[in-house]
Amino acid sequence: MNAPDRIDSLLEPHAIGMPLERIEGQAKVTGTAPYAFEHPVGTPLYLRALQATIARGRVSAVDVSAAQALAGVVAVITHENAPRLASDDDKELWVLQSDEVHFRGQFVGAVVAETPEVARQAADLVRVQYAEQPHDVTLRADRDDLYTPEKVNGGSPADTAEGDVDEALRRASITLDQTYTTPMEHNNPMEPHTTVALWEDGTLTLYDSTQGVHAVRTKLATVFGLAPERIRVSATHVGGGFGSKGVPHAHVVLAALAAQAAPGRPVKFALTRQQMFCLVGYRTPTIQRLRLGADEQGRLTAIVHDVIVQTSRIKQFTEQAAVPSRVMYAARNRRTTHRLAALDVPVPSWMRAPGEAPGMFAGEVAMDEMAIACGLDPIEFRIRNDPEKDPETGHPWSGRNLIGCLREGARRFGWDRRDPTPGIRRHNGWLSGTGVASATYPCFSQAGSAASIQYGPGEHYAVRIGAVDIGTGSWTALTQIAADALDCPVAAIRLEIGDTRLPFATVEGGSMGITCWGSAIVAAARAFREEHGAQPAEGAQTTAAMQENPDSKRFSLHSFGAHFAEVHVHADTGEIRVPRMLGVFSAGRIINPRTARSQFIGGMTMGVSMALLEVSIMDPRFGHVVNHDFAEYHIASNADIADLDAIWLDEHDAHANPMGSRGIGEIGIVGAAAAIVNAAWHATGIRVRELPLTPDKFLS
Ligand code: MOS
Numbered sequence: 001m002n003a004p005d006r007i008d009s010l011l012e013p014h015a016i017g018m019p020l021e022r023i024e025g026q027a028k029v030t031g032t033a034p035y036a037f038e039h040p041v042g043t044p045l046y047l048r049a050l051q052a053t054i055a056r057g058r059v060s061a062v063d064v065s066a067a068q069a070l071a072g073v074v075a076v077i078t079h080e081n082a083p084r085l086a087s088d089d090d091k092e093l094w095v096l097q098s099d100e101v102h103f104r105g106q107f108v109g110a111v112v113a114e115t116p117e118v119a120r121q122a123a124d125l126v127r128v129q130y131a132e133q134p135h136d137v138t139l140r141a142d143r144d145d146l147y148t149p150e151k152v153n154g155g156s157p158a159d160t161a162e163g164d165v166d167e168a169l170r171r172a173s174i175t176l177d178q179t180y181t182t183p184m185e186h187n188n189p190m191e192p193h194t195t196v197a198l199w200e201d202g203t204l205t206l207y208d209s210t211q212g213v214h215a216v217r218t219k220l221a222t223v224f225g226l227a228p229e230r231i232r233v234s235a236t237h238v239g240g241g242f243g244s245k246g247v248p249h250a251h252v253v254l255a256a257l258a259a260q261a262a263p264g265r266p267v268k269f270a271l272t273r274q275q276m277f278c279l280v281g282y283r284t285p286t287i288q289r290l291r292l293g294a295d296e297q298g299r300l301t302a303i304v305h306d307v308i309v310q311t312s313r314i315k316q317f318t319e320q321a322a323v324p325s326r327v328m329y330a331a332r333n334r335r336t337t338h339r340l341a342a343l344d345v346p347v348p349s350w351m352r353a354p355g356e357a358p359g360m361f362a363g364e365v366a367m368d369e370m371a372i373a374c375g376l377d378p379i380e381f382r383i384r385n386d387p388e389k390d391p392e393t394g395h396p397w398s399g400r401n402l403i404g405c406l407r408e409g410a411r412r413f414g415w416d417r418r419d420p421t422p423g424i425r426r427h428n429g430w431l432s433g434t435g436v437a438s439a440t441y442p443c444f445s446q447a448g449s450a451a452s453i454q455y456g457p458g459e460h461y462a463v464r465i466g467a468v469d470i471g472t473g474s475w476t477a478l479t480q481i482a483a484d485a486l487d488c489p490v491a492a493i494r495l496e497i498g499d500t501r502l503p504f505a506t507v508e509g510g511s512m513g514i515t516c517w518g519s520a521i522v523a524a525a526r527a528f529r530e531e532h533g534a535q536p537a538e539g540a541q542t543t544a545a546m547q548e549n550p551d552s553k554r555f556s557l558h559s560f561g562a563h564f565a566e567v568h569v570h571a572d573t574g575e576i577r578v579p580r581m582l583g584v585f586s587a588g589r590i591i592n593p594r595t596a597r598s599q600f601i602g603g604m605t606m607g608v609s610m611a612l613l614e615v616s617i618m619d620p621r622f623g624h625v626v627n628h629d630f631a632e633y634h635i636a637s638n639a640d641i642a643d644l645d646a647i648w649l650d651e652h653d654a655h656a657n658p659m660g661s662r663g664i665g666e667i668g669i670v671g672a673a674a675a676i677v678n679a680a681w682h683a684t685g686i687r688v689r690e691l692p693l694t695p696d697k698f699l700s
Pocket of ligand 1: 211241242243244246350351352353354508509510511666
């Protein structure tokens with residue numbers, strides 16, 4: 001099929017733009033919406049995992065006799081007796097296939113038993129001995145084994161260069177050279193990672209807490225050497241993921257392996273909160289050096305962003321923290337680099353806005369410092385360096401309105417009353433200040449999603465797509481898109497998602513769910529109307545895939561935003577609070593203002609969390625995260641969030657997708673921590689370049 005010459009927009013929507021309540025909301029608050037672990041299955045067994053207590057080495061001996069002897073134990077599985085897997089392409093999923101230990105907390109076995117209590121007791125009875133080797137879990141900028149990966153997360157090159165940055169920095173009137181760091185952080189969705197696995201007649205059924213049912217099926221088909229049709233994955237409701245459920249991790253394979261020991265019986269496996277700190281990915285620590293050069297008018301002449309991050313020895317993941325610096329500001333001379341250290345640590349992965357979240361923290365604090373060095377207001381400095389076209393590709397923006405976000409935010413936040421002098425506003429022992437930072441996130445799309453539409457039985461349309469709602473509002477937004485695409489009332493749509501029995505859909509990740517799935521639904525609706533007309537016969541059905549967007553190669557598709565934060569720092573204790581925060585976003589058309597606002601303020605809340613609280617503390621002696629629970633890994637909660645609001649510019653992106661929307665799942669976190677750090681400088685005169693903003697950093 002030929003790609004259309006330009007994207008065909010839904011120009012006259014009715015349901016799109018309505019602030020509909022979540023269609024699954026009542027089921028969730030009344031407790032009838034089944035999450036993976038609660039999925040009703042007959043007489044389940046329970047899995048308890050055994051985990052390595054060393055960070056590197058081999059399992060030298062295992063004694064399972066006491067565990068096996070316990071009444072109610074069905075199977076004890078280790079590398080010695082585990083069924084063989086078919087593919088070791090992904091070493092993270094090569095579970096119990098050898099005696100090697102690559103990081104502390106790695107699975108070394110599992111107990112399957114009639115009750116969770118027996119499984120746990122039996123697991124405690126298994127004796128594992130190790131031949132330990134020295135491990136190395138510490139990321140430092142002066143390591144001599146840093147290397148350049150071929151690609152970074154998202155598929156772009158590790159390094160880019162344009163012009164002569166060294167010469168530009170030498171000739172610049174004003175320069176900045178600073179290093180910023182972010183710590184290891186862990187995704188903590190409310191619902192832990194959970195899999196219920198059942199083998200029947202050589203087919204595998206998984207009720208899995210995942211961001212992509214088809215992604216799990218595809219991956220497990222490879223790992224187990226099965227035809228994809230022999231695997232079914234279901235995820236009707238998911239309690240958050242933030243990226244950690246975007247790819248299947250080892251626990252899914254472990255559950256499926258263990259369930260082979262008891263064909264016909266479902267095996268339930270829910271990770272504990274503590275286990276989530278070594279088995280489901282995390283955000284790598286980052287060390288980021290920023291060098292900027294500007295002329296006397298405050299126009300950037302050079303941007304250099306050098307990033308050092310870590311990965312695991314068994315699987316490479318490169319957090320693309322320098323990538324946002326490729327699109328943010330105009331400077332003729334630019335260079336971005338990524339270097340990796342492979343350590344004896346768990347596999348890092350996606351955490352809400354991987355790359356952009358830590359990268360824009362560094363970039364936007366550097367921009368604040370540079371504005372001050374240039375003697376310019378930080379908003380004016382950003383406006384002066386706003387690029388007309390994408391600096392990397394030269395393509396026009398599909399809808400960059402960063403300046404609009406900055407101006408609208410400045411107006412609402414009262415920026416014109418701001419005295420730029422730091423450290424002079426003191427009231428009752430609290431110093432106060434305000435700060436700003438930009439946000440950006442790409443509008444990705446990935447080919448392949450398809451949807452089917454069937455009319456009846458009854459006067460409604462069944463709209464089927466193997467998408468997943470991880471708590472974002474996809475159930476509701478997709479229903480609205482389907483109603484407009486079919487030109488029928490919302491009440492006539494019966495959406496079905498969350499199952500591999502439904503047409504293929506890409507993962508809920510990269511803020512691209514609505515773009516991919518909405519485009520597929522629009523394509524299916526158009527094909528349906530062409531085939532069956534406005535008055536279809538009962539049972540009429542059509543399936544169609546999303547079409548390639550020709551504009552994605554001609555335009556640079558990104559969302560933008562601006563964060564404004566007010567920060568109070570106690571002069572004596574260093575305690576820091578964020579009493580007020582506003583985000584203004586340029587994200588194309590908003591499908592549902594109610595659920596969209598949730599996404600924006602949810603992202604911003606996670607940004608406050610990143611700024612003030614989140615840090616995973618690695619103990620280099622043992623190779624594990626010490627503060628691996630909610631008692632000690634702090635995330636922002638109600639008392640940390642005060643007057644926090646998000647608004648958006650009224651937009652329709654004619655180039656992004658047929659709905660006119662761009663993604664909104666991740667941009668809320670991007671830049672939020674920088675705005676808070678910049679406000680903390682304005683409050684105190686102390687420039688913090690290392691997250692999180694703990695009180696000690698203000699007591700120098
Ligand atoms: Mo998001 S971190 O792409 O699930």
